Amino acid sequence: MADASSVRIDGDNPYILIDSNAEAMSANKDFLEAIGNEIDSLSADMRTISLEIHDHPELQFKEFHAHKVLTEYLSKQAGWVVTPSAYNIATAFVAVYDSRKKGPVVSYNAEYDALKGIGHACGHNLIAIMSTVGALATARIMEKMSIGGKVVLFGTPAEEGGGGKIKLLNAGAYKDNNVDISLISHPGISPDAALVRTAAYTAFKVEYFGRAAHAAARPWDGINALDALITAYNAISVLRQQTQPGDIIQGMITDGGVRPNIIHAHAAGSFVVRSSSRARVEALMQRVHACFEAGATATGATLKIIPGGSYDDLIPNRALGRSYRHFFNRLGGNIVKGDVDILESPTMASSDQGNISYAMPSIQPSCWIRSEDEEGKQLGGPHTPDFEKAARSEEAHGLAMRVAKALTATAVDVLTRPELLAEAKKEFDEMKRMNEMSRADIKPTK
Numbered sequence: 001m002a003d004a005s006s007v008r009i010d011g012d013n014p015y016i017l018i019d020s021n022a023e024a025m026s027a028n029k030d031f032l033e034a035i036g037n038e039i040d041s042l043s044a045d046m047r048t049i050s051l052e053i054h055d056h057p058e059l060q061f062k063e064f065h066a067h068k069v070l071t072e073y074l075s076k077q078a079g080w081v082v083t084p085s086a087y088n089i090a091t092a093f094v095a096v097y098d099s100r101k102k103g104p105v106v107s108y109n110a111e112y113d114a115l116k117g118i119g120h121a122c123g124h125n126l127i128a129i130m131s132t133v134g135a136l137a138t139a140r141i142m143e144k145m146s147i148g149g150k151v152v153l154f155g156t157p158a159e160e161g162g163g164g165k166i167k168l169l170n171a172g173a174y175k176d177n178n179v180d181i182s183l184i185s186h187p188g189i190s191p192d193a194a195l196v197r198t199a200a201y202t203a204f205k206v207e208y209f210g211r212a213a214h215a216a217a218r219p220w221d222g223i224n225a226l227d228a229l230i231t232a233y234n235a236i237s238v239l240r241q242q243t244q245p246g247d248i249i250q251g252m253i254t255d256g257g258v259r260p261n262i263i264h265a266h267a268a269g270s271f272v273v274r275s276s277s278r279a280r281v282e283a284l285m286q287r288v289h290a291c292f293e294a295g296a297t298a299t300g301a302t303l304k305i306i307p308g309g310s311y312d313d314l315i316p317n318r319a320l321g322r323s324y325r326h327f328f329n330r331l332g333g334n335i336v337k338g339d340v341d342i343l344e345s346p347t348m349a350s351s352d353q354g355n356i357s358y359a360m361p362s363i364q365p366s367c368w369i370r371s372e373d374e375e376g377k378q379l380g381g382p383h384t385p386d387f388e389k390a391a392r393s394e395e396a397h398g399l400a401m402r403v404a405k406a407l408t409a410t411a412v413d414v415l416t417r418p419e420l421l422a423e424a425k426k427e428f429d430e431m432k433r434m435n436e437m438s439r440a441d442i443k444p445t446k
């Protein structure tokens with residue numbers, strides 16, 4: 001495509017710009033080998049930690065074992081100051097390496113929560129070690145090469161709902177450490193990519209309050225809360241035909257009444273609204289709200305909406321993505337150039353790293369790992385039992401270490417090339433500005 005640093009490629013996502021720049025011209029090519037050696041020397045320790053976390057799956061905010069394993073290991077590393085249970089979150093931690101020389105602050109987020117019933121089927125054991133080894137290797141390079149700045153490793157619990165990163169962000173963890181950029185990678189079965197985007201979502205519960213009555217003898221005395229919810233559910237089903245690609249509304253009924261011969265005084269449901277950006281979720285939510293109000297209007301029941309968790313979409317920073325791609329490809333990877341990468345790599349999954357990407361320049365490259373049977377047939381991806389097995393393999397460990405090398409090289413690139421950090425920040429500010437504009441632009445269809 002043409003040089004078009006301001007051309008919009010998708011009217012609904014005005015912040016996506018065509019990435020026409022050439023490959024990053026990195027000044028620190030020599031660091032990559034040194035980084036590789038550091039990570040190779042830590043790889044066996046990381047394998048032990050990864051298996052320890054994988055074999056003890058723990059759910060959101062209860063990752064006590066993973067928290068202990070990681071903080072104890074980090075406490076033994078020279079130069080690191082570790083705060084377990086940081087910011088009053090039992091299973092969060094902050095680990096800091098300070099060079100005591102002026103410079104940028106780079107950070108990594110480590111996830112380690114699992115999924116109910118299927119263990120580490122999202123591969124967060126690999127995320128934990130990629131970020132940990134990345135942070136440790138960055139610090140070692142800083143020390144050996146006399147590079148100024150700081151590295152912060154955040155232990156971020158409850159990615160699978162609960163939003164540990166949002167809690168840390170709101171508590172000031174990133175501000176308190178003057179963090180400039182945030183790095184993380186997620187394993188999956190999609191091809192390796194630098195500029196992965198995730199979707200925004202918001203979850204909420206709905207309740208309707210009506211009035212009980214004998215359903216046969218005096219139904220006219222009742223107000224049917226279930227009918228209100230069914231009316232809303234049907235209105236949403238109709239709305240689904242008129243939404244934009246990327247808009248997803250899902251719901252379930254959690255309380256449909258007590259008995260068939262009683263007019264239902266109470267009904268409740270659980271819903272999730274997703275879209276490609278925070279602005280679009282907000283706009284879509286207004287239309288969804290109208291459906292719930294329709295249920296209340298039609299039946300006379302009283303509506304109550306209880307907000308749940310919300311994750312922002314992840315907007316990858318292209319300047320950081322270019323640096324990452326440059327190093328990853330030099331390590332034998334094959335990530336396509338920015339314009340194609342960003343178009344090929346959106347996912348409708350959501351992550352609390354999205355909220356981080358609205359607070360500072362950030363990337364979450366994907367790390368392909370093999371989930372295949374013996375004949376090479378593709379097996380399940382994240383959130384399937386197949387992927388739980390894949391996340392434990394020796395090969396996946398090796399691939400995760402390669403990603404960690406590229407993440408570390410990106411961090412060192414930021415620490416040593418002020419122009420890269422300036423570019424990442426400039427792009428970030430522009431993204432924020434355009435997002436505010438698109439927020440004002442996107443209005444729900446009446």
Ligand SMILES: [Zn+2]
Pocket residue numbers: 122160382383
């Ligand atoms: Zn997941």
Ligand SMILES: [Zn+2]
Pocket residue numbers: 122123124159186
């Ligand atoms: Zn995950």
